Amino acid sequence: xxxxxxxxxxxxxxxxxxxxxxxxxxxxxxxxxPYNIERIAADSGAPERLRITLAVAGFSxxxxxxxxEENQLVIRGRQVEQGERDYLYRGIAARQFQRTFVLADGxxxxxxxxxxxxxxxxxIRPEPARMVKKINISVSQ
Numbered sequence: 001x002x003x004x005x006x007x008x009x010x011x012x013x014x015x016x017x018x019x020x021x022x023x024x025x026x027x028x029x030x031x032x033x034p035y036n037i038e039r040i041a042a043d044s045g046a047p048e049r050l051r052i053t054l055a056v057a058g059f060s061x062x063x064x065x066x067x068x069e070e071n072q073l074v075i076r077g078r079q080v081e082q083g084e085r086d087y088l089y090r091g092i093a094a095r096q097f098q099r100t101f102v103l104a105d106g107x108x109x110x111x112x113x114x115x116x117x118x119x120x121x122x123x124i125r126p127e128p129a130r131m132v133k134k135i136n137i138s139v140s141q
Contacts (some may be wrong), residue, residue: 032097033077039124049110050123052101057117058092066112066121073101073109073121 033054040049056064056077065076078096103123110122 009063032095033099035099047124047126050125052123054099054119054121055117056114056119059114059117059119061114064119066109066119068103068109071105073103073123075099075101075121077120085137123128 003041033056035052035054037094038051040046040051052073059077059079063077065074065078067074067076075095076098081104104125106128107123107125112119112121114120118122
């Protein structure tokens with residue numbers, strides 16, 4: 001039995017990568033760490049931005065990694081155990097994570113900041129230059 005995909009139309013050419021990305025997103029459903037995505041309005045000449053904020057309480061700057069890989073923003077956290085401790089109760093686990101966000105073409109990461117256990121990553125999408133390309137028609141005899 002074959003599966004019909006949203007990109008099966010013969011009019012949608014070259015969307016194979018998009019289809020694979022959507023499949024990967026649907027499989028990644030881990031809710032840790034929780035995050036917010038907010039739109040920050042343009043002000044005084046600065047363009048509109050997006051801000052992704054992750055709750056990373058207990059992680060230090062050295063234990064966090066923010067990078068872009070192809071068209072993805074990848075945020076990783078890995079806490080290092082600090083020697084032998086004798087816990088009477090352990091409710092806060094040293095848990096590693098990887099959170100991936102797919103970026104649209106042209107999206108750029110402005111920077112990241114860590115404050116009060118919240119990691120904020122600011123993104124911007126500059127206005128693309130309008131391009132019109134004339135395609136010559138060849139006539140064969």
